[in-house]
Amino acid sequence: MTLKIQLTGIRKAFNEGQPNRFWAVNGVDLHLPEGQVTVLAGPSGSGKTTLLTLIGCLARPTEGRVLLNDRAISSLPEPFLAPLRRQTFGFVFQRFNLIRGLPVLDNVMVPAYPLGVPRRALRKRALHLLETLGLGPRADARVESLSGGEAQRTALARALINDPRILIADEPTANLDSELSRTLLEILARLRTEGRSLILSSHDPLVREAGMVDRVIELRDGRVVSDRVRSAVST
Amino acid sequence: MSDLRRVWERQRHLIDYSAASMARRKGRNLGLLTVYGGMVFLLASVLFYSSALKHEANLLLAGAPEIVVQRMVAGRYAPVSGEHLLALQGIRGLRDVEGRLWGYQYDPVVRANYTLMVPPEGGVRKGTAILGPALARARGAGHGDVISFRGHDGVLASFRIAEVLPMETALASADLLLIDETDFRTLFGIPSGEYTDLALRIPNPREVQTVAEKVLERLPDSRAILREEMQRTYDAIFDWRSALVLLPLSGALLAFAILAWEKASGLSADERREIGILKAVGWETRDVLRMKLWEGGLLSLLAFLFGTVAAYWHVFGLSAPLLAPVMQGWSVLYPDFRLTPAIEGSQLLALFFLTVFPYLVATLVPVWRAAVTDPDEVMR
Ligand SMILES: Nc1ncnc2c1ncn2[C@@H]1O[C@H](COP(=O)(O)OP(=O)(O)OP(=O)(O)O)[C@@H](O)[C@H]1O
C-alpha cells in the first residue's frame, strides 16, 4: 500500500478571533509521494513546525485539507486520529517533548502501550532500537539527565517504536554537532531505504545537502517560495 | 495475540504508567491523600456516630410501650391515679395497662440527672438499688457501697448497691438507678395508688390510633403519647438534628476542600503537557482517561479506607471525642460510654458515593478537557 500526502489550500491561524490573529501557514498546496525524503527549509518563524503538526494530525488546519491517500484526515473526528498518530506517523518534536521523570526506556515504550504489546516483547524492541541509536547504556537514565543529542535520539526511538510509514522530524540535527549530525543522517538514510517517507524541517545545510534528500521546499511567511526536486539521489 | 490478552496487556501498561506517574508526584499525592482522607474521616465519624445513637434509641424503643398516657392538670404533667388506670381497662385492642413509676433525680455531686425507676417486673429489694454503669463510675460506687439521696421531705434515704449493670448494655441504661416501689414513693412523696404515667400495650399496630382516641374519650384530662412520637423525643435527646446538620455540612466541606485543592493545584502545566504528549504519540482519549482513573481511583480508595477505619476507631474505640462537644444533648455521665458498633452497608455505600464519586469527577473533567484538545495546543 502506498501512502501519499496531499495538502490543498492549507492555512493555519493562531489567535483566531482576536485582533492579533496571525496566519502561521498561509496557503500551501503540496503533493508528497511515498518513500521520499522532503526537507522543509526557511527562516525561523516561517511556519515549518506548524506545517509539520498539521501533516502529523497534531493540529487541524483553519482552512484547507490534508489528504492521506485521498482521505481527508484533517477533518476526521478525534477518535480516528489516534491510530494515525500512533502507527502511520512518527513525530520527532523540535523540543523533544519527552516525559519528565520517566526513564529513557519507558519514554520510548509509551506510544506502544495502547496496542497491548506484552511488556517483555515491548522492552526487547525498545532496547534494540536504543542500541541501534547508540543509547543502549542510557536506557535506564532519567530523561532529565540526557544531553541534547541523547534526548534527540530518544525522541527518534520513541517515534520509531510502532514502526511508522512516515517519519516527521522537526529540526532533527539542531542539537547535534557535525559528527553526531552525520550519524543521525545515516540513520535517517537507512529509514528511507526501508521504504519510509521522511518529512524533515531544518535550517541545517548539512541536512539540506545530504545525499538522501529528494526535495527541498522553502517556506517564508507561511508560503512556499521554492520547491526544488533533487535529480540525482544517492544514498 | 488474542483480543482479550491485548486488552489485558493494555490495562497493565496503563496501570504501570499510573503507578509511575503517582510515584513521580509523591508530595502532591501524599498531601491530597491527607486532605481527602481527613474529609472522609470527618464525614464517616458523623455518620457512624449518628448511626450508633440511632441504634441505641431503637433498642430503647423496642421495649417501649405503644402508648404512654400522662395526666395533665392545668397544662402540666401530674401523677395518674388508680381510677384512671381502671377507666382504661376493657378498651378493644388493648392488651394491658400498667402504672409506671419513674423520674429524674439531680445529683449535685456529679452535676447530672439520674433516671430513677421502679422496674415493672420488680426484683429490687427494699433499701437496695441497681445502678447503671455510667452512674456507678461517676459516683465511684460499686457493689455493696451505699448511695444516698435527699427525699422530697429533706430526709436522707440510703440504698445499698446490690448490682451494677454491665457496660455492654444499651446506652439508655447507663444512668439508670432502679429501686423498690415503696422506696420510690417515700423518696418522692407519691401516695400509693398513684403513678407517674401509664404504659399501654397494643399488639396490633393498626389499632394504636383508635386506642389513643378511646383513651382521650375516657380520660379527657390526659395525653396519649404514641411510640412514633417518642421516637421524635429521642431524636431530641440524642440531638440528631445537629448530626443531620453536620452531615450536609461536611459534604459541602468536602466538596469545598477538593475544589480548593483542585483550584490550587489543578492540572499543572506539566500534567497538561504530559497529556498532550501522550495524545501526540497516539494514546486515545480513553487511554488517558483510564490511566488517570486508575490514579484517582487508587488515591480515593486509599483515602476512603484510611478515613473510614480511622473514623471507626474514633467513634467506637474512643467514643468520638472530636464530635461529642458538637453533638449536644449528652448527659455528662455518658462520655465514658462505649457505643455499640452499628454500621449499615447502605451508609458505607452512601459515604463511598459522597466522597469517591465527586473526587473522580472533579479530577477527570480537566483531564478529559485537555485530552480532547489538539495535542499541539496542549503541549505548548
Ligand atoms: N500557538 C501559537 N500561538 C501563536 N503563535 C504561534 C503559535 N505557534 C506558532 N506561532 C507562530 O507562528 C509562526 C510559525 O511558527 P513555527 O513554529 O511554525 O515556525 P518555524 O518555522 O518552525 O520556526 P523555527 O525555525 O524557529 O522552529 C511563528 O511566528 C510563531 O511565533
Ligand SMILES: [Mg+2]
Ligand atoms: Mg520550528
